[in-house]
Amino acid sequence: MTVKIAVLPGDGIGKEIVDETLKVFDTLNRHFDLNAEWEEAAIGGAAYDEAGDPYPEATQKLVKQSDAVLLGAVGGPKWEPLDKPLRPEAGLLRIREDLGLFANYRPAKVHDQLLNASTLKPEVIQGVDILVVRELVSGIYFGQPRGIETLPNGEKRGYNTLAYKTSEIERIARKAFEAARLRSNRVCSIDKANVLESAEYWREVVTALHAAEYSDVELSHMYVDNAAMQLVRNPKQFDVIVTTNMFGDILSDEASMLTGSIGMLPSASIGEDFAMYEPIHGSAPDIAGQNMANPLATILSGAMMLRFSLGREDLAEKVEKAVENTLNAGIYTVDLAEGGASVSCSGMGDAVCKEL
């Protein structure tokens, strides 16, 4: 049986890092009976340049006919002057909404080989293994009404709406509880229930769902300001974190930086019918086209795809093991090398394929 992957390289280093991931898939095709096929389409700034739309119709069509989507990265200064609906980020928000990708999984795991790359002391981060489960298609990112209006007195006012309804909270909390059962069985739900009604309701629904269906999982609640501190103070206390779209955006980036290896961190965005995989880092326009980006976050996103969308846990583990072996062999891209010897982006892809 063939599986179909929609490949959206996007902008900046997107093309390079995606190409190395396809090299890995190619190796799996040839040596491990993966029957993957892929087709490329444009998204983000590249799509705007090509089609005047950061999420063009051809791309919409392709992703809906595929078993999974692999995304590189979007954005860059070139497109910043554009109106918001034409900017690369708008393409990203639209594909998330269009495919209903409500659950964003962002693991922040410390690789022992890279312990010293963090700005945090090694003893604070050794063994850190956090999974942030971020709600991705509701909350203040998508709430209506929104806009910039002129007030009677001539001033202007920019406004947005933060809203969560029962079903939106339940479905993301469910994913967090289920993920926790496969890990250390602890969920910390992060909100600002002491100030915001939307968060008060978030906490109420998470608590009720826990009592009704997931009381075997340990549940705690934390305010977002405290969470931002606790991630720095003692990140090992966390297993699964579940939170809103906006808080998840902030806290997952903070968590990823703790590990010191943001070039290593994959993500998955999953809905009822579709799934998309991408590195958590951005498009890094400053190093684009120089064959020096770290493709491992994208390759590890490919491993998540094998696990969650293609039913190939066996190959997911193979890829993860190959990445680990590569690092153990002292093969680093420049972001990991701390001034030591380094390989190129394609050199890293080759090394992982060789390990496979």
Place this chain on the structure above:
Amino acid sequence: MTVKIAVLPGDGIGKEIVDETLKVFDTLNRHFDLNAEWEEAAIGGAAYDEAGDPYPEATQKLVKQSDAVLLGAVGGPKWEPLDKPLRPEAGLLRIREDLGLFANYRPAKVHDQLLNASTLKPEVIQGVDILVVRELVSGIYFGQPRGIETLPNGEKRGYNTLAYKTSEIERIARKAFEAARLRSNRVCSIDKANVLESAEYWREVVTALHAAEYSDVELSHMYVDNAAMQLVRNPKQFDVIVTTNMFGDILSDEASMLTGSIGMLPSASIGEDFAMYEPIHGSAPDIAGQNMANPLATILSGAMMLRFSLGREDLAEKVEKAVENTLNAGIYTVDLAEGGASVSCSGMGDAVCKEL
């Protein structure tokens, strides 16, 4: 001329840390011609217990007749089951709004003596000196409409409104630019303009004000998720940060934890007519009443009061110097002592007074 201070100890360790600060003011009265008088009133949980209201009328009256307010801390598990308007936090939000305290200054400064207390590597944080200027009486904390409603299909929905209008953005940005002029002359405005219209407008107003009146100050803009990362990656890059109420809540707590000495960090909340000073840490109910809390954040908040509300820069510097000398003499409360010898809360207050 006598100056009048309204003293609101609040809950948990509030009373202890405020008492040590009053000891310092008493020393300044006796030896350095400060003519300060003070009167206490209740706020938070203590006020609820006493008067059934976390911000009672007597307190409202007192603070408006004073030259400055000194606050300890509010909150505790005891009051968590209460309805939101009766909870300690509601008292805090109401006094901020009632006094129009729109500018919240939260310095995160690393004390050389405490370099090792941080979870970050010393070379990453040595010399860090960030001032977060947080908007405090608008944004999603106060936006209308807000609530929890029942939808036609029987589901419920919790919602809040994030809004900023021109004058609200201008007045806080102004404070940030003015603070920067007295420091390293750099302001980083933090928003989420790539997603939120309110943030897009925030950025537009800050940029216009900068061009019109503060072009001598260096201005940059950063997305909030990136800021959460950059604070961990390289906190030294920041001088003054200006941001919204919610982002300021999160980022100032993150920044304070970087310094490793959250028991050391003061804050000031300032409006057109009133000003309030408080430590940034909470009420720490677990150690309340045990004479072991660190009073230095409150004492340093007192120094900020001397500087900004009482016109006594000379005494502010004296207090700050006395705190530094105390630490240099190896006198630590238990939170700073890393298992070594420590003094009590009142012992620390005495030590600072002796240095004075």
